[in-house]
Amino acid sequence: MNDLSKWMGMPLDASGHGVAIDVMMSWVHWLMLALFLIWAPFFIYCLWRFNAKRHPRAIYSGVKSKISSYLEGGVVVAEAILLVGFALPIWATIKNDFPEESESTIVNVIAEQFAWNMVYPGADGEFGLTTLTKPIQIDSSDPRGNDDIIFTNVLHLVKDRPVIVNLSSRDVIHSFAVPNMRVKQDIIPGLEIPVWFVPKMSSSEFRRQMAKTMPISSDERRRALYAPYRWIAMQDYPNPGDSTMLAEAGQRLSTRVLSRLYDAGITEVYASPEMEISCAQLCGGAHYSMRATVIVHDTQEEFDAVLAENSF
Numbered sequence: 001m002n003d004l005s006k007w008m009g010m011p012l013d014a015s016g017h018g019v020a021i022d023v024m025m026s027w028v029h030w031l032m033l034a035l036f037l038i039w040a041p042f043f044i045y046c047l048w049r050f051n052a053k054r055h056p057r058a059i060y061s062g063v064k065s066k067i068s069s070y071l072e073g074g075v076v077v078a079e080a081i082l083l084v085g086f087a088l089p090i091w092a093t094i095k096n097d098f099p100e101e102s103e104s105t106i107v108n109v110i111a112e113q114f115a116w117n118m119v120y121p122g123a124d125g126e127f128g129l130t131t132l133t134k135p136i137q138i139d140s141s142d143p144r145g146n147d148d149i150i151f152t153n154v155l156h157l158v159k160d161r162p163v164i165v166n167l168s169s170r171d172v173i174h175s176f177a178v179p180n181m182r183v184k185q186d187i188i189p190g191l192e193i194p195v196w197f198v199p200k201m202s203s204s205e206f207r208r209q210m211a212k213t214m215p216i217s218s219d220e221r222r223r224a225l226y227a228p229y230r231w232i233a234m235q236d237y238p239n240p241g242d243s244t245m246l247a248e249a250g251q252r253l254s255t256r257v258l259s260r261l262y263d264a265g266i267t268e269v270y271a272s273p274e275m276e277i278s279c280a281q282l283c284g285g286a287h288y289s290m291r292a293t294v295i296v297h298d299t300q301e302e303f304d305a306v307l308a309e310n311s312f
């Protein structure tokens, strides 16, 4: 009753505030269902009851009964409860109660047509300047940026550690949408807009829940469709013919890997998608391609190791 997210086709909830949002959405849907079940039959009843044959002349004095006013009052009260009791408290928490910076992962996410630049401040905790080149780079004239790290289209986070994302745009309006984290925020050029959330599910847990057996298409063009969805193999695929490895567990299933599997006679893979960031504002011709992967590490050490690997 409280949580319809499974039946509404909501993406898997991996966010600290996800339950609150899903419960609110569920109650909104219950109210809409109740209204639909009352209003729709009433509307059809009125079509029949007040048809032109039986009532050739309209009555201008209107309805005398007060029932409809009471019903409307009831709907207003229900909507007020949803707004004041559910929506506003959640909104206030998400917009006002930011976590301690010292206990959070802080990332500057700079959106551009058509990519996501994730900038981490490095060991000194301070962001240096970035260049206006495409893709964005660390401006070497600013010493604060010497240890900064940039990832393109991959956001690395740590499970249970709050993350503060400072959103900005280099060009047009974009929107930072992470359905699994129940986060969506427009990005306005010229503004820096912070959002925060807590990933409560790591990528490995997410993959275990989402994994399924997928057929590999015999059509090469269809196989190419998997690649942008960033599906990854959940088990090793050794070549049945010899001992070489066609795909390892955790490896991204690119078109090339899928073709290699298919050519070796493997027609289905056990695979999982990754959590994803998409742009939710139509921002140009290749808007659809503006997507990134969210990797939530199980431990801080794992996260630190990935960042260290990618620092210069």
Ligand SMILES: [Cu+2]
Residues within 6 Å of the ligand: 111, 112, 173, 174, 175, 279, 280, 281, 282, 283, 287, 290
């Ligand atoms: Cu965009």
